Every structure is written in structure tokens, then in C-alpha cells.
Amino acid sequence: MSYVLAKSQNDDIHNAGECGGAVTSIFKYLLDEGLVDGVLAIKPGDDIYDGVPTFITDSDDLIGAAGSYHCAPTMVGNIIQKYLYDKKVAVTVKPCDMRSIDELIKRYKIKKENIYTIGLNCGGTVSPITGRKMIELYYDVDPDDVESEEIDKGQFIIELKDGTEKGVKIHDLEMEGYGRRNNCQRCDVKIPRNANIACGNWGSQDGWTFIEINDEKGQELIDGAKNAGILETKSPADPAVEGRLKVEGIMKKMASKVQSVKYPLVSEMDEWNRCIGCYACRDICPICWCCENCELNKDYFTLEENSSPDPLAFQGVRLSHMSFSCVDCGQCDDVCPMDIPVSLIFDKLQKKYYERTGYVAGVSDDVKPPLYSPEKTEL
Known part of the structure; x- marks a missing residue:
């Protein structure tokens, strides 16, 4: 295991990405070099609450899937084993996505050698319907005016089209039956370390993605994208590594509390x-x-x-x-x-x-x- 900070060398991708566009740049490298047949990612449908799985075969189309979607579905393992079994695929995975892929590999329903897994650190997802209601009630804004959203420092934060931000504590939302889905609240796997790499903004600097390289295949991804001139990397400082682990620890403690309260009920x-x-x-x-x-x-x-x-x-x-x-x-x-x-x-x-x-x-x-x-x- 090793760590790097990474960002895109492509200005359009860097600006569209959630934290430096590193993930999208790695996908572009894989497609442009012909190492995969396609990329399975999430793009917005009717709005930002409507995350739609999409199979991208042209790297020019990747920009439409850049960014994070906390209302995203969790069926990528299903999609790969049912429709993409014989394809070489790169895919973004939350921890539960990676767990399902790992189990399907054990059951010989997914070929491990055919896939690149790009893990995304995950604090939880929100039901699309719940998300819209929650924003109307607790943020007092029109859900359609929301440009993006993220979970950070114990808050669910929205950014409006005028650039202003509003945040509400996740705990307060969930005490009222909103916030993250129930399984996300109790989930204690926050970093998908079974993926080739695990990416996110925990511990990162502005405009950079913090990447944990988990295996040889993951190292090849980083080295290849860097040598192709699309990815810039540098080593994170020790406080950044410690900060990332601290965020993970806080999220796990929150999950433990939820488990202790809800399991006996x-x-x-x-x-x-x-x-x-x-x-x-x-x-x-x-x-x-x-x-x-x-x-x-x-x-x-x-x-x-x-x-x-x-x-x-x-x-x-x-x-x-x-x-x-x-x-x-x-x-x-x-x-x-x-x-x-x-x-x-x-x-x-x-x-x-x-x-x-x-x-x-x-x-x-x-x-x-x-x-x-x-x-x-x-x-």
C-alpha cells in the first residue's frame, strides 16, 4: 500500500472533476491506450439526484460523468456480471460496489483480469426522493437550484448555482429520518481497499485527489496515466495521511453507534x-x-x-x-x-x-x- 496526491493535466477534466479530476484522467488513459473496452461510470440523468450508470467507450464522453453523485445507485456488480462479462471494463466503485464485485469474482461471475476497479471513499449515499425532500425542508431552497452536493466534516453540504453553500449536520438530518440511507449509516467499510486504488478528498489538498494504491495493478494505473502526460502526482505530507485516517475513524465510530442503537430494535x-x-x-x-x-x-x-x-x-x-x-x-x-x-x-x-x-x-x-x-x- 502506498499513497499519492494526483490531479489531471487536462484543464477541462480538472475543472469538471470533484477534486482535481484524477479519476476521470485515469479513465481517459485506459480508453485512449485501448486497455479497456469501456468505462462503467455514473452520469446525471434528469438532475443531480438522478445518477445513471453509463458505459462509456469514447474518452471524449468522460467529461459528462465527472464529479460525485451521492444519490448514485449501487448495482454496478450486477451490470458487469449480466452484461459486460466478456468486456474489459474500468469501473468506479463505492465500498459496497467493490464488495459485491469481490464476491462475484469468487463465484466466477466476473473475471478479475478483465476489470480495473477505481474505488471511491464513501461517507454514504442518499435516496433521490429523500434528497429532494430533505433539501426543501432543511435548506429552504429549490432542489433544482442545487449545482452539486458533498458529505464533508459531518455535514451534508450543497452548492447552489450562484456559488453559495449551505450545510446541515448529518446527525441532525438522520435523527429526523433524512440524510443517508439506513445501510450507509451503519456501514463500517468506508475505504474500498479491495479496489486497485481508493480515491477521495479525505486528506487531500484543494484541487488534488488523495489516492491509496492497493495493489500492483493500481500502481500500473498511476504510472501509466502519469507517463501518458495526463496525470500529475506528488507525495502527500504525513499530516494529510493522518487526516485521512482520522476521517475514516470518525465515520467508523458513527457507524458503530448506529449499529448499537438499531440492531436490537x-x-x-x-x-x-x-x-x-x-x-x-x-x-x-x-x-x-x-x-x-x-x-x-x-x-x-x-x-x-x-x-x-x-x-x-x-x-x-x-x-x-x-x-x-x-x-x-x-x-x-x-x-x-x-x-x-x-x-x-x-x-x-x-x-x-x-x-x-x-x-x-x-x-x-x-x-x-x-x-x-x-x-x-x-x-
Whole structure:
């Protein structure tokens, strides 16, 4: 592991980027050198709250995806394994994105040699609908007047089109049911160290991106973009490194507090009894990749013709799979029509599995969880 500060040598990219345009410049290098078939990134749709995954094959189009979007979706692992399996792809990943990719690599659904993962430090994401309501209520501005937003120093900060900024403490927003998504509040993986590089503004100087280089492939990315003349780098000072680690520590402490408060407040049986067996949580899950051949589709799970299986049977089967596989991306919560905190229940089991085995899905270096390891022991 090593650290660099980096910024784009391209003025347009530097100005459009969130903190110096380093990530966009690395993508440009990969496309221009023919090292990837395309870049999977996020671009704004109808507005800045509408983050849309887009596959970019021409480096001239990268500028439209520059910047950060805290209302971004979390299904990039799904997209790669379903539609880009045979492509060489570079992709931006939040920690939960990287965890899902890591687990899909273990399941042979993504080819590790085909992808470059550009990690983004993440303090959390906000639901697009929640984001707009929150800005109307707590910032007293028209959500359409917001030019950009960021999470920094414990605040959710918006910048208006006239250049002014407004910030509200994340804690205050979340106490009122706004702010970050529930899974983001309890997430304790803030830097995606399984990615080739992890980038962000924690510890960086104005106009520069702080990059943690996590493996040989990541070093090749930085060296290649620098040698191509599109990236400038320098070593960060010790206080910058310490500052970055301090921010990460604060975010983890916030997550720990949320876990201690919210975990005891959910009764699994009461929650599952509301399930209508719609399969939305299964279908959106990046780890449940075998939907077409899912055992839950078999006749012996249905009570009568054209009916769904008993909700407890459905959730019981998923729970047996997800207790060691859940990456806490929260997508199941997003799509559940009955507002069941599915990811919270899975994450509770994941924590118990960690206590017994030390394994964390998408984080641990083990090729497979202990349950499937040739070296497994009685737990």
C-alpha cells in the first residue's frame, strides 16, 4: 500500500472533476491506450439526484460523468456480471460496489483480469426522493437550484448555482429520518481497499485527489496515466495521511453507534410476516446471481399453482445464503414494497458470522467463506 496526491493535466477534466479530476484522467488513459473496452461510470440523468450508470467507450464522453453523485445507485456488480462479462471494463466503485464485485469474482461471475476497479471513499449515499425532500425542508431552497452536493466534516453540504453553500449536520438530518440511507449509516467499510486504488478528498489538498494504491495493478494505473502526460502526482505530507485516517475513524465510530442503537430494535419474525413473496429483494441483490435457476422457483416451494412460496420459507432460504454473503448495499431495502429492513436482518447475521469465523463478505482476503473452505472446522 502506498499513497499519492494526483490531479489531471487536462484543464477541462480538472475543472469538471470533484477534486482535481484524477479519476476521470485515469479513465481517459485506459480508453485512449485501448486497455479497456469501456468505462462503467455514473452520469446525471434528469438532475443531480438522478445518477445513471453509463458505459462509456469514447474518452471524449468522460467529461459528462465527472464529479460525485451521492444519490448514485449501487448495482454496478450486477451490470458487469449480466452484461459486460466478456468486456474489459474500468469501473468506479463505492465500498459496497467493490464488495459485491469481490464476491462475484469468487463465484466466477466476473473475471478479475478483465476489470480495473477505481474505488471511491464513501461517507454514504442518499435516496433521490429523500434528497429532494430533505433539501426543501432543511435548506429552504429549490432542489433544482442545487449545482452539486458533498458529505464533508459531518455535514451534508450543497452548492447552489450562484456559488453559495449551505450545510446541515448529518446527525441532525438522520435523527429526523433524512440524510443517508439506513445501510450507509451503519456501514463500517468506508475505504474500498479491495479496489486497485481508493480515491477521495479525505486528506487531500484543494484541487488534488488523495489516492491509496492497493495493489500492483493500481500502481500500473498511476504510472501509466502519469507517463501518458495526463496525470500529475506528488507525495502527500504525513499530516494529510493522518487526516485521512482520522476521517475514516470518525465515520467508523458513527457507524458503530448506529449499529448499537438499531440492531436490537428489529424482530425478524415480525418483519418476515409482512413479506408478500414478490422476490424483489432477490432479483435486485448483486450476490443472488442465479435467479433463473433459483430453487425458490421449483414446484415444491409453491403452495398451489401460480402462487409464491410461503414468505418464511422464501426468506429462510435467502437468509441461509446471505448470512455469509451480504455486502450491505441496501438495495433490497430500497425495493421492498412492505418496507421490511431486509439488509439490516442480513447484516445482523453477517456480524454474527464474523464473530464466529472472522470472515466479512467482500472484505476478507479469503477466496471463499469458511463454510465452503476446504479447511473449514466445526463452528
